[in-house]
Amino acid sequence: xxxxxxxxxxxxxxxxxxxxxxxxxxxxxxxxxxxxxxxxxxxxxxxxxxxxxxxxxxxxxxxxxxxxxxxxxxxxxxxxxxxxxxxxxxxxxxxxxxxxxxxxxxxxxxxxxxxxxxxxxxxxxxxxxxxxxxxxxxxxxxxxxxxxxxxxxxxxxxxxxxxxxxxxxxxxxxxxxxxxxxxxxxxxxxxxxxxxxxxxxxxxxxxxxxxxxxxxxxxxxxxxxxxxxxxxxxxxxxxxxxxxxxxxxxxxxxxxxxxxxxxxxxxxxxxxxxxxxxxxxxxxxxxxxxxxxxxxxxxxxxxxxxxxxxxxxxxxxxxxxxxxxxxxxxxxxxxxxxxxxxxxxxxxxxxxxxxx
Amino acid sequence: xxxxxxxxxxxxxxxxxxxxxxxxxxxxxxxxxxxxxxxxxxxxxxxxxxxxxxxxxxxxxxxxxxxxxxxxxxxxxxxxxxxxxxx
Numbered sequence: 001x002x003x004x005x006x007x008x009x010x011x012x013x014x015x016x017x018x019x020x021x022x023x024x025x026x027x028x029x030x031x032x033x034x035x036x037x038x039x040x041x042x043x044x045x046x047x048x049x050x051x052x053x054x055x056x057x058x059x060x061x062x063x064x065x066x067x068x069x070x071x072x073x074x075x076x077x078x079x080x081x082x083x084x085x086x087x088x089x090x091x092x093x094x095x096x097x098x099x100x101x102x103x104x105x106x107x108x109x110x111x112x113x114x115x116x117x118x119x120x121x122x123x124x125x126x127x128x129x130x131x132x133x134x135x136x137x138x139x140x141x142x143x144x145x146x147x148x149x150x151x152x153x154x155x156x157x158x159x160x161x162x163x164x165x166x167x168x169x170x171x172x173x174x175x176x177x178x179x180x181x182x183x184x185x186x187x188x189x190x191x192x193x194x195x196x197x198x199x200x201x202x203x204x205x206x207x208x209x210x211x212x213x214x215x216x217x218x219x220x221x222x223x224x225x226x227x228x229x230x231x232x233x234x235x236x237x238x239x240x241x242x243x244x245x246x247x248x249x250x251x252x253x254x255x256x257x258x259x260x261x262x263x264x265x266x267x268x269x270x271x272x273x274x275x276x277x278x279x280x281x282x283x284x285x286x287x288x289x290x291x292x293x294x295x296x297x298x299x300x301x302x303x304x305x306x307x308x309x310x311x312x313x314x315x316x317x318x319x320x321x322x323x324x325x326x327x328x329x330x331x332x333x334x335x336x337x338x339x340x341x342x343x344x345x346x347x348x349x350x351x352x353x354x355x356x
Numbered sequence: 357x358x359x360x361x362x363x364x365x366x367x368x369x370x371x372x373x374x375x376x377x378x379x380x381x382x383x384x385x386x387x388x389x390x391x392x393x394x395x396x397x398x399x400x401x402x403x404x405x406x407x408x409x410x411x412x413x414x415x416x417x418x419x420x421x422x423x424x425x426x427x428x429x430x431x432x433x434x435x436x437x438x439x440x441x442x443x
Contacts, residue, residue: 054410054436055408055410055436055437056365056398056399056400056408056411057398057399057402057408059398072395077398077403080403080404080405083404084404085402085404085406086403
């Protein structure tokens, strides 16, 4: 059985089922509140969710049973002398030490927890970075939305901020350096495109089989890095991809040459091209891409799939893929994208999907 | 002491909907509420000690801000704003 944690505009939905079969709603939490993101820490079984109350602000909650009682985490605050407040908490990620968990959000901040998510402290290395006054937000705010540890090494960490770019740390987050070499921000004037930061990264995933390899969905372009994010090469340009715009990217843990993206018509529209819902796959590291849409809406489907709303479970031929749309539909595949079926429908707008 | 009235979910966090709270200003009353009921921290005031944008505070039926005065017999209501179709 696969468990899906679906964050929506109006609550968290816990879906359970088997790939290729209908899923049931096993639990709902935070009714009426925007659940930006929810994940299950596989090391402890603890569930964590970032929830933005329209009235009472952003918070992180944790529970052992998502259908039971949730506890509010403490410490997700900015220093009083900063003059700023937490706007939104975008993502939560497990670290590479026992109890270590990260949370990223707006305005461009990273929090760390050493007790599995109950209490948090601000990462001052990134918060105090001298370039911060020059950072500019994307349409979704100055959001730190991606946190990717290096397997087995808590000193090495990658984060991404829109619209600032990729940041790397080799000392557990004490210091940070930007790493956007090769990414071309075509939304900038031509004579400003070589700026070291100002890059609107949308989605990033690391290959489990080859950790130095990453795939990125950029604001315009799909990129790959083979050197742990030090440099980036465009692997979308000149291929059959119908658009260079989109948000999430997913990889097959067993195949470092694999990646899946969901192209959307560019920045102004942000819906599926031609009203056709397709996931696009590469199995040759981005040299070529092909659509995988058997079972997905083939016409009159103008969907938007957001950054965190695509995830996977398993690997290889049995790779399970799941994504949700702001239409409230969730789709799944149990055969690496060859065939798809509707997992849930009529949910509130989907913000995030994670396999538990 | 001012008489403070809360609605859900704040009244659950404070353990009641009607409370007597010390404070000469709206901010002082809200901070005293937080001290007495730590579970409320971060819900009405953000980390800059500002009333959250979508929370409304009234003193004796009049909209009030952080620095407005509160007398011993005043009634302070803390209410979620009307969302006007946004949600």
